[in-house]
Amino acid sequence: MKKIFLSALLAVLTLASCSNESSAINTVESMKTPQMENFDKAFKSLGEPQNRPTEEEKKRNTSELSDRRKALLVPASKDLILSTGVTEAELTRKTGGDMSQIIVWATQVYIQKSDEIRRKLKSDQSY
């Protein structure tokens, strides 16, 4: 009898923790800044038919993203970097306008901001 009760309790706790998890996922989305959302959109746009690799691009024996597709990521990357308080002049000085450096920098900002959101959610939920 006691065993049944304990396993029922365990089941309830498991379900409860699962539902917490899904609400946490929703909140990560809702806590993203507009610049983070646009950064997501830019990466997602690479999957649209006109933005997929061309036959020429597929033939290259390298993983490096083509310049044509990098260009699609630059505007949202710049906005994300500027949203941290970096000035346009600083951005130009540090990257020399190089697409790869802009996207890599923005990705680091994105990862860092996502980590901050997750940490904040965790501390809000601690009980």
Next chain:
Amino acid sequence: MKKLSIILGIVAGITIAAQSSTLMINNYSSYDAAGRFMTVGSAGSGSSQPYMYALANAPYSRYTVPAGSYTKYDKFDNTGGSNPIPIPGWYYIDPLNSANTGNYPYNHPIITAVTAVDEWMGFAFVLTDNTGYSYDSFEVGDPALSGGFLTNTQTGANTGITADWYTITTPSGQITYFQIY
């Protein structure tokens, strides 16, 4: 507040220089991606360098990137709970000494040692739903490192879903991206 943002921006700038290889994963699709997530020695597939497969993340039986999820990993020995999709450990294969081959937790010294040697190689996976049905299978990753075994991009015949694996390289470091649309 503005000062803080500037400091954060500078820190981000420094982080780029300090990191050798970050991987960012987005699964925008409504399917789980489950399978073999692989690293390879920098000399490429078939070399005598150790290579690795990611162990299953809970609650799955294989390494799985759930539908709609995002994660990043900065190093092989830092894939644990600080990441949105933790990799609990690695199946490590040593072609020169089979006694070393086996499962290790992600923060084991043998994994730290391989961090300077290996690169992210790719993901051989199926798109599944939560009943375990497989819709399409993919072999996506770095074509050069995998010796042509993996391709940069692939589209599933049944789902029409595309998976891309690509790098963006700068003088101070590289980021690898794996995206499912």
